[in-house]
Amino acid sequence: xxxxxxxIPLIVVFLALAFSPLIYNAxxxxxxxxxxxxxxxxxxxxxxxxxxxxxxxxLQEWRINAIRxxxxxxxxxxxxxxxxxxxxxxxxxxxCHQDKTVFCDKxxxxxxxxxxxxxxxxxxxxxxxxx
Amino acid sequence: MIGIIFGVxxxxxxFAIFVVGVVYKFIYWAKSAVPLKIPTTSGQQKxxxxxxxxxxxxxxxxxxxxxxxxxxxxxxxxxxxxxKNTRYYLDRLSQRDARWLWLFxxxxxxxLLLVLIRHTKFFLEPVPSFVEMISELEAFKGxxxxxxxVSGVTIIAALFLLWFRRIFLSRERCISLPSDHFALLLLLAxxxxxxxxxxxxxxDISAVKxxxxxxxxxxxxxxxxxxxxxxxxFYIHFALGSFLLAYFPFSKLMHAGGIFFSPTRNMPNNNxxxxxxxPWNPPYKGITWQEYYEAYKDQLDEIAESGYKVKPEVL
Amino acid sequence: xxxxxxxxxxxxxxxxxxxxxxxxxxxxxxxxxxxPFRISDAKYLELPFVREWNPxxxxxxxxxxxxxxxxxxxxxxxxxxxxxxxxxxxxxxxGACADKCHYYIGTGxxxxxPVARAELIRSVYRRYFTPAGKLGKIAxxxxxxxxxxxxxxxxxxxxxxxxxCSVFCPYGIDTAEVxxxxxxxxxxxxxxxRFSLISIASSARTGNHLGLLPGGIAGALQSIAxxxxxxxxxxxxxxxxxxxxxxxxVAPSADYFATPHWYVCMGYLMLFHEIGLDYTWSxxxxxxxxxxxxxxxxxxxxxxxxxxxEAERLGVKWILGGECGHMWRDKHQYxxxxxxxxxxxxxxxxxxxxxxxxxxxxxxMVHIAEFVADLIAHKKLKLDPRRNDKWIVTLHDxxxxxxxxxxxxxxxxxxxxxxxxxxxxxxHTIREKSYCCGSGGGLLTEEVMDLxxxxxxxxxxxxxxxxxxxxxxxxxTLCAIDKAAFPHLLEYWRLPVAVGGMMExxxxxxxxxxxxxxxxxLRGEPLxxxx
Numbered sequence: 001x002x003x004x005x006x007x008i009p010l011i012v013v014f015l016a017l018a019f020s021p022l023i024y025n026a027x028x029x030x031x032x033x034x035x036x037x038x039x040x041x042x043x044x045x046x047x048x049x050x051x052x053x054x055x056x057x058x059l060q061e062w063r064i065n066a067i068r069x070x071x072x073x074x075x076x077x078x079x080x081x082x083x084x085x086x087x088x089x090x091x092x093x094x095x096c097h098q099d100k101t102v103f104c105d106k107x108x109x110x111x112x113x114x115x116x117x118x119x120x121x122x123x124x125x126x127x128x129x130x131x
Numbered sequence: 132m133i134g135i136i137f138g139v140x141x142x143x144x145x146f147a148i149f150v151v152g153v154v155y156k157f158i159y160w161a162k163s164a165v166p167l168k169i170p171t172t173s174g175q176q177k178x179x180x181x182x183x184x185x186x187x188x189x190x191x192x193x194x195x196x197x198x199x200x201x202x203x204x205x206x207x208x209x210x211x212x213x214x215k216n217t218r219y220y221l222d223r224l225s226q227r228d229a230r231w232l233w234l235f236x237x238x239x240x241x242x243l244l245l246v247l248i249r250h251t252k253f254f255l256e257p258v259p260s261f262v263e264m265i266s267e268l269e270a271f272k273g274x275x276x277x278x279x280x281v282s283g284v285t286i287i288a289a290l291f292l293l294w295f296r297r298i299f300l301s302r303e304r305c306i307s308l309p310s311d312h313f314a315l316l317l318l319l320a321x322x323x324x325x326x327x328x329x330x331x332x333x334x335d336i337s338a339v340k341x342x343x344x345x346x347x348x349x350x351x352x353x354x355x356x357x358x359x360x361x362x363x364x365f366y367i368h369f370a371l372g373s374f375l376l377a378y379f380p381f382s383k384l385m386h387a388g389g390i391f392f393s394p395t396r397n398m399p400n401n402n403x404x405x406x407x408x409x410p411w412n413p414p415y416k417g418i419t420w421q422e423y424y425e426a427y428k429d430q431l432d433e434i435a436e437s438g439y440k441v442k443p444e445v446l
Numbered sequence: 447x448x449x450x451x452x453x454x455x456x457x458x459x460x461x462x463x464x465x466x467x468x469x470x471x472x473x474x475x476x477x478x479x480x481x482p483f484r485i486s487d488a489k490y491l492e493l494p495f496v497r498e499w500n501p502x503x504x505x506x507x508x509x510x511x512x513x514x515x516x517x518x519x520x521x522x523x524x525x526x527x528x529x530x531x532x533x534x535x536x537x538x539x540x541g542a543c544a545d546k547c548h549y550y551i552g553t554g555x556x557x558x559x560p561v562a563r564a565e566l567i568r569s570v571y572r573r574y575f576t577p578a579g580k581l582g583k584i585a586x587x588x589x590x591x592x593x594x595x596x597x598x599x600x601x602x603x604x605x606x607x608x609x610x611c612s613v614f615c616p617y618g619i620d621t622a623e624v625x626x627x628x629x630x631x632x633x634x635x636x637x638x639x640r641f642s643l644i645s646i647a648s649s650a651r652t653g654n655h656l657g658l659l660p661g662g663i664a665g666a667l668q669s670i671a672x673x674x675x676x677x678x679x680x681x682x683x684x685x686x687x688x689x690x691x692x693x694x695x696v697a698p699s700a701d702y703f704a705t706p707h708w709y710v711c712m713g714y715l716m717l718f719h720e721i722g723l724d725y726t727w728s729x730x731x732x733x734x735x736x737x738x739x740x741x742x743x744x745x746x747x748x749x750x751x752x753x754x755x756e757a758e759r760l761g762v763k764w765i766l767g768g769e770c771g772h773m774w775r776d777k778h779q780y781x782x783x784x785x786x787x788x789x790x791x792x793x794x795x796x797x798x799x800x801x802x803x804x805x806x807x808x809x810x811m812v813h814i815a816e817f818v819a820d821l822i823a824h825k826k827l828k829l830d831p832r833r834n835d836k837w838i839v840t841l842h843d844x845x846x847x848x849x850x851x852x853x854x855x856x857x858x859x860x861x862x863x864x865x866x867x868x869x870x871x872x873x874h875t876i877r878e879k880s881y882c883c884g885s886g887g888g889l890l891t892e893e894v895m896d897l898x899x900x901x902x903x904x905x906x907x908x909x910x911x912x913x914x915x916x917x918x919x920x921x922x923t924l925c926a927i928d929k930a931a932f933p934h935l936l937e938y939w940r941l942p943v944a945v946g947g948m949m950e951x952x953x954x955x956x957x958x959x960x961x962x963x964x965x966x967x968l969r970g971e972p973l974x975x976x977x
Binding site (some may be wrong): 165395404 | 459461462463464467524525526527528529530531532535536537538539540541542544545556559561562565576577578584585586609612613614615616617618619620623650651652653659660661664665667668671672674675681682683684685686687688689726729730743744747748749751752755756759777778779780782783784785786787801803804805806807808809811816819820823848849850851852853854855856859874877878879
């Protein structure tokens with residue numbers, strides 16, 4: 001092999017890049033980590049598996065229905081899993097999920113997502129400044 | 132079952148092929164000698180003090196190691212040579228810009244870089260703040276809800292543009308092999324499935340990250356558990372991505388590593404100042420002065436008799 | 447006089463599918479294929495499989511195990527040349543090089559695109575050296591057959607090794623390197639063209655491509671000195687084979703008697719006499735050029751080794767090189783690698799100005815343009831640029847010293863000091879983007895005249911532009927092959943432009959001590975002054 005002076009560092013850099021997630025996680029001691037979520041009691045509006053992947057689409061749908069069709073009953077949501085009716089509002093969520101920090105934020109932080117919703121909307125973990 | 136095959140077994144194999152393949156390719160190239168120093172000089176050489184070299188000359192015709200390094204960096208990060216592209220017209224003699232290829236190429240490669248950086252949030256725990264920042268910046272956070280990542284959409288456009296070149300331009304169509312189309316189509320399939328997954332057919336991404344972190348920890352039972360809980364849509368994207376990784380080292384995509392070895396770019400143009408040694412230089416085979424002298428003795432002696440010089444015959 | 451009606455040159459562009467492109471072309475067009483080697487040259491150079499053969503024949507009389515030899519040698523060269531191995535692997539066929547090749551522009555033959563030219567051998571590489579090649583055609587691979595060999599011969603000798611494509615390639619893939627190695631591979635099975643081999647054999651035997659014997663060189667230099675005497679009234683002594691001189695001067699052998707090279711040689715002698723340089727010519731190393739570089743590494747070494755041997759024997763301090771193109775690719779990039787510089791040489795320092803040529807510190811060989819530019823910058827020459835008023839000059843950067851050496855500003859510096867009217871050709875046809883004359887790389891031969899004239903078309907059109915715009919009537923070039931090729935090319939493209947070298951302009955402008963009033967220029971044509 002020729003030019004070892006350049007080729008070996010190149011290989012090392014490549015390997016370091018390829019394994020950088022492994023090294024990073026090992027150093028952060030987070031290999032195989034998954035957030036522990038405090039699950040509230042009872043059932044959600046849909047099945048938990050469906051909600052895990054699609055809750056943002058559901059909230060989006062609720063938002064649109066509430067704004068555009070609120071007066072003609074848009075705020076009534078028919079659950080396709082349970083066949084029940086719910087009031088389409090985040091307040092419905094907060095009835096069970098009483099603490100955003102131990103439920104929502106856990107996963108959102110885990111996958112590096114910061115939904116803009118809570119910049120304005122109320123949630124139970126919100127600290128209201130004392131006058 | 133899908134989860135075990137496409138979520139656990141194939142990613143491991145693909146990653147192993149990728150790493151071993153790329154290192155093998157590096158060593159495969161490094162095993163060949165570099166007999167000659169053959170930089171392509173695209174600018175003025177360093178010679179006399181009063182011959183000015185512009186900044187472009189210094190990096191297009193580098194003299195020192197550092198200038199060569201800058202040339203390589205420009206080549207890798209700015210596609211400098213493609214940027215020189217001009218098109219020849221028979222009827223027009225002025226220069227015409229034909230830098231579309233450069234534009235499409237740089238669009239694609241930088242989008243790919245951004246996409247890869249954004250994807251590290253599925254691999255790194257905790258998510259580094261700069262990854263979050265880049266994601267927020269390129270989504271113009273707050274403009275669309277949910278966020279639309281610019282790079283993710285642009286990369287589709289860039290790939291289509293690169294592919295349309297190969298389909299609609301006659302010259303490019305004629306030199307494109309099936310493997311060229313295949314590489315573009317594979318990338319297109321990956322980015323399109325990724326975008327579909329992001330905006331339309333959602334999957335549980337916390338489980339995806341759980342799977343990846345378990346794979347990294349070699350915690351197979353946990354990985355299988357996560358893998359089985361993820362929706363099939365994810366496996367379209369993931370399996371294609373795995374295939375790309377495995378395909379990478381043995382295809383033209385390896386140009387990404389090859390550029391570092393390119394002898395016309397990674398050598399300084401100081402040939403006459405620093406000797407380059409060829410490791411397999413053969414010995415000289417040819418006539419020596421002695422043999423030459425014996426062959427043309429009378430003529431050479433005649434030159435010697437006249438004092439090793441000739442004078443004009445003045446009439 | 448018979449009225450000559452020019453035939454229309456038609457450039458037919460064809461765009462076959464990739465499948466068709468993989469099929470070997472075996473129909474050799476007249477004016478595009480090279481004649482086979484002469485037995486005597488091949489025997490002298492000890493090439494393998496010397497025999498009578500003809501490219502137009504169906505049977506090329508290849509050795510029975512030609513395929514085995516070709517593939518073994520290919521494996522060997524893959525190990526010997528990283529460039530070859532890498533360039534086989536990393537091309538993405540982006541097409542950036544496609545319209546950069548002057549042969550492609552001129553002929554429209556799709557296989558003359560640099561990428562397609564390299565693909566001819568790359569398809570063989572894929573078939574035999576990569577795992578995907580087993581898939582066959584769909585992977586862009588093809589079997590090595592006799593037809594493929596014929597095609598390789600046909601197209602490897604339609605490339606002038608000018609490296610223009612390499613400037614534009616995002617990975618720096620150098621088709622010259624690929625073509626060079628294809629020619630080496632073909633040589634191993636006894637397939638070489640005639641033109642280069644004649645010159646290589648002459649140069650190996652006599653020291654120069656033209657086969658001039660020592661007496662002939664002395665005679666030629668004497669005639670040149672006589673011309674100078676007639677022009678200036680100064681008797682110039684020309685040292686030959688002089689031991690103990692400070693500088694060995696090496697020029698391409700065409701300078702000894704071809705025109706317009708001759709005027710350049712007059713320029714050398716006048717300059718060296720005027721500055722009183724202690725130098726010598728050599729008959730053993732009487733060739734600066736190196737046609738060996740067109741065929742193989744070993745042949746290149748066979749020819750350029752002589753310069754160092756002669757420098758050592760004569761005990762000179764350093765070497766000065768004349769105006770030539772591929773010579774400077776050879777001297778700049780190959781010479782000191784192929785041969786170790788003799789210890790007896792010293793660092794090149796100009797005896798007139800004391801300038802140390804730092805950029806030639808190891809090879810100890812300085813280009814005449816660098817040397818003259820240095821003299822002019824130090825005001826050591828008395829120049830009258832008005833003597834060149836007849837000429838409206840443009841400069842053609844020869845491929846090899848532009849793209850393999852980076853000698854761009856020195857000739858311009860000199861030319862701007864020795865003549866008053868200098869115009870550049872369009873920006874995309876000069877400097878590192880310079881178009882080839884179409885006859886380099888071993889193509890300076892009669893049988894490929896059609897290819898040469900078409901290949902030179904882009905250059906001719908660029909010249910026509912400045913000829914019409916500024917009235918340019920002098921094409922200056924520092925390349926011996928250019929000087930031989932351009933007169934034909936410019937006649938073919940109907941351009942009334944003279945061709946010459948930088949040193950001719952210097953010789954014209956140089957005011958020598960004790961010269962008589964000049965009435966003519968070096969060409970013997972009356973001086974014209976524009977005021």
